[in-house]
Every structure is written in structure tokens, then in C-alpha cells.
Amino acid sequence: MKQNTLKIYNTLSRKKEDFDPLSPPHVGMYVCGPTVYGDAHLGHARPAITFDTVNRYLTHLGYKVRYVRNITDVGHLQGDADEGEDKIAKKAKLEQLEPMEVAQQYTDTYHRDMEALNTWKPSIEPRATGHIPEQIALVQGILDEGLGYEVNGSVYFDVLKYNEKYQYGKLSGRVLEELMSGSRDLDGQGEKRNPVDFALWKHASPEHLMKWESPWGIGFPGWHLECTAMSSKYLGKQFDIHGGGMDLMFPHHECEIAQGNACNHQDPAKYWMHNNMITINGQKMGKSLGNFITLQELFAGKHALLEQAYSPMTIRYFILTAHYRSTLDFSNEALKAAQKGYKKIINGLRIAKSLEFKADDTIPLDDIQIKQVEQSIHSAFRAMDDDFNTAQAIGHLFNLLKKINSVYTGQLQSGVFGRDVFEKMNQTYIVFVEKILGLKEEKTENQQGLLDVVLAIYSDVKTAKNYNKVDEIRSSLKDLGIVVKDMKDKIDWAYEE
Template identity: 80%
Template sequence: MQAQEIRIYNTLTKEKEVFEPISPPFVGLYVCGPTVYGDAHLGHARPAVVFDTLNRYLTHLGYKVRFVRNVTDVGHLQGDADEGEDKIAKKAKLEQLEPMEIAQQYTDSYHRDMLALNTIKPNIEPRATGHIPEQIALVDGILKEGFAYEVNGSVYFDVLKYNETYKYGKLSGRVLEELMSGSRTLDGQSEKRNPLDFALWKKASPEHLMQWESPWGMGFPGWHLECTAMSTKYLGHQFDIHGGGMDLMFPHHECEIAQNNAYFHHDPAKYWMHNNMITINGQKMGKSLGNFITLQELFSGTHPLLEQAYSPMTIRYFILTAHYRSTLDFSNEALRAAQKGYIKLINGLRIAKMLTYTHEDGYGIDEKQVEQVNHSIEQAYRSMNDDFNSAQAIGHLFNMLKKINSLYTGQLKPALFGEKVFRELIAVFVLFVEEILGLVEEPQSHQKALLDMLLKVYAEAKLAKNYHKVDEIRNDLKTIGVAVKDMKDKIDWAYEE
């Protein structure tokens, strides 16, 4: 594979930068995973697909990616300002289950949905509850560095003290003075010295379900702490890429940077990547708006806003048709268009795997055709190298697909491309669809043997000029999403668009 120069938009510097791993060919990739107190939804699908594609592409280029994605199973509070109930503990009380039962139940369902989306499992998937000692050690270290303080069994990060040495807000672009003026004034009841201070460790009330022993008494870790503890444990004190949704930029990722600088005296990641938000029919997704759609509701079509079910590969394809830094708006119209686009690519994939090179007398190499194929291949790679623009790459794949379809129908002959370019066209198209974009043919209710039999009956009816039977078979197949393709020298099928 020829060396590729990749440019990444670094949220930290607000610029596209040439990707230069700290220790090539190894790449450390850390992505914030789910808080497992409910079923996976659209907000979980986008970062999962985006960073899975990033992982796939870097691996294709020859990098050895260590992909770490955490599972938050403690410490994520319902309220603001480090107040409220732990989300998992609250769910456990409602369902009268142990918190770890809730965490396991929704971790399993998350894995089920990620498998359906054809995402590759991370190399390491640590849980917050499995790394309590590491988090306690981190809190203790930040205290000793003078950037935290303990009050009544809770430990808080001192943002103003930190800002004297480092810059708090440099990732999100927040200005400390503006944050201060916009924050709620302490009413004398809070333990914090400043409203912006955040919990590293929280004292647990006697009825709190999830709590551990610590030097400061029984308690539980703050939400931001786990990612610093686990990313540094498995990827080192500084690694290559930290990813996640834009909604995590502040305060979660900002607090991670502060924790890392306070203890290790440098930023945790060299490059920060954030996928943009999801809207539904132009509105922000939220339970209060009635437009909160889980992946299982999408796959089954059971949500009131859905006009039909949309398969996992349709969802994956749709996510990839927008650049990861752009807003992604879900609507039935857009999803139906994505369904058609996905089917066209998968039909092309099936055809590409059937095509073979044959030399025919009278056909020499057509330099224009060769140039067009080479241009499409070059541009597909160039798109991915330019901040992983999968949307543009898909456009170039469709240019390749036009050639593949023309070869299939006989409008173009393989000899026009020459064997080398012909094989490269097929190989790159298959590679991008399956290995890089992660799109696969989804199981259908019909079996290949049944289709072959029906097409044989179709051909016999056509030969016998039994056009009533021909139309009947064609219409029956159409109802299950299969289109009959009548060609000059054969009869084949494709998924109905």
C-alpha cells in the first residue's frame, strides 16, 4: 500500500493537521462509549459508525490500531453541578434490580446493536467499575499536585487554581470569565469553592447503591475521572486520537484535559475528533420532544415517527453519507433515499464479485476509460485522507459502480480497461464497500436456491410465451424486494430499489 498523507481536523487546534502518530505504526485510539442505563439510540450509532470507519481505514493503511472504548457503568449523575442520582442506580431502583444487572443488561443490548451495525469490537472495552483503584490513585495524585481539595468526604477539582497554570476551556473555546459570569452563584450550601469546580470523588449517602471505600470515606468516582484513568492505563499518558460526540466536548473532554494536565503535566491526546449532533426532522433529539428513537425501534419501525423499518445497514450507510463534522438530520425521506443508495452499492458489490476478466479480439485499451477509473480510485482515497470524508468517497464509489454495471450489462468490455485496471477497479470497489465503509449484504428472508428455481421457472414461462406466468413471478418477487433483470443473454436478479 502506497504511503498516504492523512489530514485530520483537530478540535483542539481548530485546524486540519497532518496525521503523525506518536509511535508509528502504532495508533492509540480512545473513544467515549455509552452510559449503560438504557437502549442504544441514534446518538450512540453515529460515533460508533464514525470511529469504526476511522479504525477500519487506518488499519487498511497499515497502522496497528489499539482501539479502546469505555463503558460508563457508574458516576454519571442525573442532575447538573455534580448533584442528583446516578443514572444506573436510579434505573435499578425503578426496576428493582441490582445496578450491575442494569449495567450488564444494557451493555449486552448495546453490543447487539453494534454488531447489527457491523462495527468491529474495540481491542479493549474497560468498565468504570472495574477501575476504581486506578481512579482513586488519580484523585490522590491530583490532590498532591495541589489542583483539588477535599470537603466532607468529597474531592473537587479546583478549576481556578488549575487555570493559573493551564488554560481551562481550550478544547471547547470556552472563556473562564464568561463561564464564571454565566454560572449559578453558590448559595452557601454547596461544598464547592467555585461553581465550575467538578467532582473527582463524591461522598455516598448511606442509601446510595454504588459506593466504594476510599481514603476520603465511602463514595464513588466522578464521571469525568474514568476516561482519564482508563485511557492512560491502556494507551499511555499521551496517545494519538481521542474521539467522541460533540456533546462531550464540554464539560467531559475539557475536564479530562484538566485532569491529565494536573497529574501528568500534558494533554492526554495529540488529536481530538468530534462527530456532530443528530437532529430529527430538524429538531434536536430528546425524550421530551417525543422524537427519541432507539436503534431497535429503527430496525423494527415501531416508533410513531417512522413510516417503515430501516435496516442496520441502511442506518450505517446514511451516517456515512454525511461528513462526520456536519449535522446529521434523520427523516423518513432521507432514510428511504439512504436505503436506495445502500441497495445500489450492495447490488454492485454482488455483481463486482461475479465479474471476471476476459480478453476479446477487436477490443484494445481505451485510455479515456482507464483514466476515469484511475481518477475515481485516486479521489476515493483522497476523500478519506482529507479528514475521513466518507460522503465524498461514496460519490466516487458510485462512479466506479457505473463502470461495473456497464461491464455487467455488456455495454463495456473488460478488455477496454486492460487486465490490471479492470482488477483494480473491482478490488478497490469491494474493499471500500466491505472493509472500509463496513457495508455488508444483509440476510434476506428468501434463499438463493429458491431464487434460482423461480428464475428457472420464469425463463421457461418466457420461452413458452406464457406472459401471464412471467408477470405473476415478476410481481411476486417484487413484493419481497427482488427485481428480475431480463438481459440479452441471461436472466438475473437484483434487490428492488
Template identity: 75%
Template sequence: MRSHELKLFNTLSRQKEKFEPLNPPRVGMYVCGPTVYGDAHLGHARAAVSFDVVFRYLTFLGYTVRYVRNITDVGHLEADSDDGEDKIAKKAKLEQLEPMEVAHHYAASYHRDMELLNTLTPSIEPRATGHIPEQIQLVEDILKQGLAYETNGSVYFDVLKYNENTRYGRLSGRVIEELISGSRDLDGQSEKRNALDFALWKKAAPEHLMKWPSPWSLGFPGWHLECTAMSSKYLGQHFDIHGGGMDLMFPHHECEIAQGNACNHQDPAKYWLHNNMITINGQKMGKSLGNFITLQQLFQGDHPVLEQAYSPMTIRYFILTAHYRSTLDFSNQALQAAQKGYKKLINGFRISGLLEYADEPGASPDEKQVEQVQKSIKAAYAAMDDDFNTAQAIGHLFNLLKKINSVYTGQLSPSVFGKEVFDNMVQTYRIFVTDILGLKEEKIDTQEPLLTMLLGLYQEAKTARDYGRVDEIRANLKNLGIIVKDMKHKIDWAYEE
């Protein structure tokens, strides 16, 4: 276990807290996954990448992490409400498919995109439809506690009764009196006793496509209930981290807390982490708003607002350039800057693997150089320990990259750092790029032997002073995204930034 004092911003307490797992070195983390009725977009990517980094860094620190991320394939109704159509069933009707065909197709699409973004697979990825018995049992438990009621085959959580002993709204900061005054007047038109009550089980209408038998009706579970059932099954009644997008804080996560307290008399999770939204022109990106860009559109450049295609690692780097709790505004300019930044980091990764330490006779470490490197290494880890601040960590990596480039070009000798510091510099850089940030080299569709051959022809043309041929080879390589680097003692290449 590495000695780091990791601090997390806990949404529940609204402050940074020292991370102290319930059962170290084991860590349980549950993250709300996608509702699979459409292709993943940039907003989905942000949540997945953000918590992938949390997973990676906790693992790097030596924790044994059980990372559970669910698939919602039933019960998520339009407008996140208790009325209207199921999002997956609605898509199934439109495409004349079975709902499970829709869920399977878009779950596979999501997994494909997550693999391209180099996110690690969760330890467990449960589906709501695979846990109907557990959800029915939860409903029965909440009914026994007197905190739910059944009406016409549907079961609702009684928020006002729950609020008598445990404050509803603790996570989101909502005040129940304000919620009541802001809710619509039911006028006797609803089965609910109060507009704030939410469905634990819904009786299915005859035309509803997905339904299961229960003690109350042929119906389906409420959206909020699913995560409580799956998190408690795989992580226990009280676990370390619950994550998700900020848009899920209310009502989804608030309802999860209410359900957890109703069943188990304690909050489901010790720490609540929420990633912020990606915006376009200041407005949240989302399917419901119709302003989203799918990941495949980004990868292929196939959307009216896109000036070009952006690779998966460019998208991942773009997400990492902002702290996960801050908003991240989409623009072509920002993505183009991310493309350059990613290529700089990955060029550094490539050349760092070529460097070898060699002592120079009579040379001794330069205290200033050693201090600068050690300061950057310490600062990079400090940034990650401070609530996973990838944006700051990347800035410190670029400081290390300047030193690595200087060694590569011969401006600095490895001996100015001393072997221990030099090795630590190269190792830290490489660990951060791949293991912690999860970036990888996106190789251009050109085989390495062909590239070596072209550089050989370039060298021959340069030696023969055939500058027309030199320019031609350089231009052809540039078209492939490769730039030739003429150095004092050799010729090498790099990805064009």
C-alpha cells in the same frame, strides 16, 4: 504501510493536521462509549459508526490500532452534573433491579445493536466499575499537585487554580471569565469553592446504591475521572486520538484535559475528534430530551414517526452519507433515500464479484475510460484521507459503479480498461464497500437454491410465452424485495432499490 497523507480535523487546534502517530506504526485511540442505562439510539449509532470507520481506515492504511472504548456503568449523574442521582442507579430503582443488572442488560443490548450495525469490536472495552483503584490513585495524584481539595468526604478539582498555569477551555473555546459570570451563585450552599469545580470523588449518601471505600469517604468516582483513568491505563499518559460526540466536548473532554495536565503535565491526546449530532427537526436527538428513537425501533419500524422499518445497513449507510463533523437530520425521506443508496452499492458489490477480465482479440484500452476510472479511484481515497469524508467517497464509488454496471450488462468490455485498471477498479470498489465503509449484504430470508429455482421457472415461462406466469413470478419475487433483470444473454436478479 500505504502511502497516504491522512489529515484529521483536530478540535484542539481547530484545523486539519497531518496525521503523524506518536509511535508508528502503532496508533492508540480512545473513544467515549455509552452510559448503559437505556437502549442505544440513533445518536449512539452515529458515534459508533463514525469511529468504526476511523478504526477501519487506519487499519487499512497499515497501522496497528489499539482501539479502546469504555462502558460507563457508574458515576454519570443526571444532567451531566455533580449532583442528583446516578443514571444507572435511578433506572435500577425504577425497575427494582440491582444497578449491575441494569448495566449488564443495557451493555448487552448495546453490543447486540453494534453487531447488527457491523461495527468492529474495540481492542479493549473497559468498564468504570472495574477501575476504581486506578481512579482513587488519580485523585491522590491530583491532590498532591495541589489542584484539588477535599470537602466533607468529596474531592473537587480546583479549576481556578489549574487555570493559573494551563488555560481551562482550550478544547471547547470557552472563556473562563465568561463561564464564571454565567455560573450560578453558590450562596454557600455547595461544597465547591467555585461553581466551575468538578467532582473527582463524591461521598455517597446513605441511600446511594453504588459506593466504594476510599481515603476520603465511602463514595464513587466522578464521571470525568473514569475516562482519564482508563485511557491512561491502556494507552499511556499521551496517546494519538481521543474521540467522542460533540456534546462531550464540554465539560467532559475539557475536564479530561485538565485532569491529564494536572497528573501528567501534558494533554491526554494529540488529536481530538468529535462527531456531530443527529437532529430531529433541528433539535439534538438524546435521551435527556426524550426525542430519541432507539435502534430496535428503527429496525422494527416501531415508533410513531417512522413510516416503515429500516434495516441496520440502511442506518449505517445513512450515517455515512454525511461527513462525521456535520449535523445529520433525521427524516423518513432521508432514510428511504439511504435505503435505495445502500441497495445500489450492495447490488454493485454482488455483481462485481461475478465479473471476470477477458481480453478481446485486437482490443486495446480506451484512454478516456482508463482515465475516468483512475480519477474516481484516486478521488475516493483522497476523500478518506481528507478527514474521513465518507460522503464524498461514496459519491466516487457510484462513479465506479456505473463502469461496473456497464461491464455487467455488456455495454462495455473489460478490455477497454486493461487488466490492471479493471482489476483495480473491482478491487477498490469491493474494499471500500466492505472493509472501509463496513457495509455488508443483508440477505433476504430466501435461500439461494429457491431463488435459482424461481428464476429457472421464470425463464421457462418466458420461453413458453406464458406472460401471465412471467408476471406472477416477477410480482412474487418483488414482494420478497427481489427484482428480475432481463438481459440480452441471461436472466439475473438484484435487490429492489
């Protein structure tokens, strides 16, 4: 395993910390997954790609990662509140389906879109409805600690009592007194002792679709409860990394910390990681603003705000070109630039895989070229070690690509690097693109075979000096996004950038 130089920005401490896992080489990582009541959108893509990349890089470093990402299929109410209708149940009523039909449908489409984005499947993907007994036991444990109370069949977490021993708000920086003074006694919160208390278990009305027997009557779990129950079951009372979007920091993750301390007397996670938000043309994404774009709409280009379709790998590349803790603004201009950058990276991948070292004792080693390559390799890994800075790592990959392209075009001979450095340059580029960043070439199954046939015809008509036909073939391929490259010793092609 690589010597530990990795630093992670811990939201809890608000600083970068050396990554020191609890039980190396094992790493436990829990990431909040989707509430499955609609198609996946841009807001789902960013955490999925962010923590897929974290998983990939930790694996590259030699860690054995258990990556748990949940599916929320009950308990997430409208407005992320303790009152109101379950999001999945509401969708089920609208579509005249069973709630589990809705959950299954959108779990399947989420998986489809995550596969298109080339994310690795999590090690475990638990569902909230599959862990009701664990959640009931967790509620009972909190009651036994004296940090919860039951009212009319509902159980609430007593935040003020918890705060006598622990600090509620330490993750998000919220001050309890300010939360108290800023709270209003909304309808349905009258049974709480304090408005800041949150639901652990909710009494279900007769018309409520999703409900279970419990010691407190028929009801359903609170939204925050599932993650504590499932993370502790599969990763232990304390694990290494808890991830999710910044919008989950409060109240969801704050409540998870409170539940973990109440039951297990320790914070659930050592490191808390949060990806920042996505905006569209400078505005927050929202259905009411008309800028809510699903991933399928992006892939097909079927949305009023889109000038064209953008492939899954273009989306993945674009997300990786910004540090995960920075805001990310989607616009057609930015996506077109990402499309060009992605094609440049993939053209380089094809070239790196095709290059072979040509030994030639007459070519002296070039210390300057060697130093530049080694510096780019070192800098790319250093960027990833600095809180997974994919944006900087990609910049250093482009420096490597310049050297790879120079060998490809004959401007540099492979011998100037020596075999070891040349092979290290190529392998680093390939590993970064495919294994760490998770980018892949998007092509149809028969594309290469058809291109081989077309380029053979192109070669024949060029040899015959039929230049009208040469231009016709080049033009037709360019319309398909393919550029013919006439090399000194061969004819090749690349994606048009």
C-alpha cells in the same frame, strides 16, 4: 503502509493537521462509550459508526490500531452534573433491580445493536466499575500536585489553581472568566471553592447504591475521572486520537484534559475528534419532544414518527452519507433515499464480485475510460484522506459503479480497461464497500438458494413462452423487493432500488 497523506481535523487546534502518530505503525484511539441505563438510540449510532470507520480506514492504511471504548456503569449523574442521582442507580430503583443488572442488560443490548450496525468490536472495552483502584490513585495524584481539595469526604478539582499554569477551556473555546461570571451557586455546590470546580470523588450518602471505600471515605468516582484513568492505563499518558460526540466536548473532554495535565503534565491526546449532533425532522432529539427513537424502534419501524422500518445497513449508509462533523437530520424522506442508495451500492457489490476479466486482443485499450476509472479511485481515497470524508468517497464510488454496471450490461467490454485497471476497479469498489465503509448485504441464510430455484422456474416458463406465469413470478418477487433482470446471456436479479 501507505504513504501518509491523511489529514484529521483536530478540535483542539481548530484546523486540519497531518496525521503523525506518536509510535507508528501503532495508533492508540480512545472513544467515549455509552452510559448503560437504556436502549441504544440514534445518538449512540453516529459516534459508533464514525469511529468504526476511522478504525477501519486506519487499519486499511496499514496502522495497528488499539481501539479502546469504555462502558460507563457508575458516576454519570442526572443532568451530567456533580449532584443528583446516578443514572444507572435511578433505573435500578425503578425496575427493582441491582444496578449491575441494569448495566449488564443494557451493555448486552448495546452490543447487539452495534453488531447489527456491523461495527468492529473495540480492542479493549473497559468498565468504570472495574477500574476503581486506578481512579482512586488518579485522585490522589491530583491531590499530590496541589490541584485538588477534599471537603466532607468529596474531592474536587481546583480549576482556578490549574488555570495558573494551564488553560482550562482550550478545547471548547470557553473562557474561564466568563464561566465564572455566568455560574450560579446551585444547591449542593456550596462546598466547592468555585462553581466551575468539578468532582473527582463524591461522598456517598447511606442510601446511595454504588459506593466504594477510599482514603476520603465511602464514595464513588466523578464522571470525568473514568476516561482519564482507563485511557492512560491502556494507551499511555498520551495517545493519538480521542473521539466522541460534540456534546462531550464540554465539560467532559475539557475535564479530561485538565486531569491529564494535572497528573501526567501533558495533554492526554494528540488529536481530538468530535462527531456532530443528530436532529430529527429539524429538531434536537429528546424524550420530552417525543422524537426519541431507539435503534430497535428504527429497525422494526415501531415509532409514531416512522413510516416504515429501516434496516441497520440503511442506517449505517445514511450516517456515512454526511461528513461526521456536519449535523445530520433524520427524516423518513432522507432515510428512504438512503435505503435506495444502499441497495444501489449492494447491487453493485454483487456485480463487482461476479465480473471476470475477458481477455480479447481485438479490443483496444480506451485511454479515456482508463483515466476516468483511475481518477475515481484516486478521488475516493483522497476524500477519505481529507478528514474521513465518507460522503465524498461514496460519490466517487458511484462513478466507479457506473463503469462496473456498463461492463455488466455489455455497454463496455472489460478489455477496454486492460486486466490491471479492470481488477483494480472491481477490488477498490469491493474493499471500499465492505472493508472501509463497513456495508454488507442484508439477506437471510437461505435467500440465495431459494432465488436460484425461483429463477430456474422463471427461465423454464419463459422458454415455454408462458408469459402470464412470467409476469406472476416477476410481480411476486418485486413484492419481496427483488427485481428480475433479463440479460442477453443469463437471467439475474437485483434489489429493487
